[in-house]
Amino acid sequence: MKKKPNFEILFNKAQIQKRINQIGCSISKNFTTEIPILVCVLNGSFIFFADLIRSLSIDCEIDFLKVSSYRGKKTTGKIILEKDISFNISGRHIIIVEDIIDSGKTINFLLKKFKEKNCRSISVVAMLKKSNKFNFQLINEYIGFEIKQEFVVGFGLDYNQRFRNLKEIYILK
Numbered sequence: 001m002k003k004k005p006n007f008e009i010l011f012n013k014a015q016i017q018k019r020i021n022q023i024g025c026s027i028s029k030n031f032t033t034e035i036p037i038l039v040c041v042l043n044g045s046f047i048f049f050a051d052l053i054r055s056l057s058i059d060c061e062i063d064f065l066k067v068s069s070y071r072g073k074k075t076t077g078k079i080i081l082e083k084d085i086s087f088n089i090s091g092r093h094i095i096i097v098e099d100i101i102d103s104g105k106t107i108n109f110l111l112k113k114f115k116e117k118n119c120r121s122i123s124v125v126a127m128l129k130k131s132n133k134f135n136f137q138l139i140n141e142y143i144g145f146e147i148k149q150e151f152v153v154g155f156g157l158d159y160n161q162r163f164r165n166l167k168e169i170y171i172l173k
């Protein structure tokens, strides 16, 4: 029999929606003249992404990419690009939308990749960011919530592909 996981609620639906609307508002204010491309980092960002783009009051385009590095609660440290974007992004404003930034390795990998493509600007949105040790500065950054070093699931975030469909964000004990 599977052991039942132990969850502790961290953010409820209302808190998440309120924060998404605030971020949507800031992004809308910063891109009034040119249409940005929002890039959803699959799999974890898909629910946050869907709500975020609907909170924008500006015109936008969207694209998707997929990276993987985690097994269970640990990063393997090796980032694999499983699916690339399909648009030509040269000269465009790019907004990378991540579920969570932990060690910063994934976002660093993506920033490096996008910097080679002559984008007009690169911004990063992350629903969550774990307060820790990372050694580089993000520019044009929108963060939903800063959290402690704990493993979280729900609202798109998984543990071994499970729990993405939970409507709230939970700490997995």
Ligand code: IMP
Pocket (backbone or CB within 6 Å): 044, 069, 070, 075, 098, 099, 100, 101, 102, 103, 104, 105, 106, 107, 150, 151, 152, 153, 157, 158, 159
């Ligand atoms: P990083 O490369 O260590 O910053 O990790 C980034 C990726 O690892 C995120 O995009 C998530 O997919 C995954 N990840 C990191 N921490 C968690 C967590 O607490 N729950 C679920 N996924 C996580």
Ligand code: MG
Pocket (backbone or CB within 6 Å): 041, 042, 043, 044, 045, 098, 099, 100
């Ligand atoms: Mg992710």
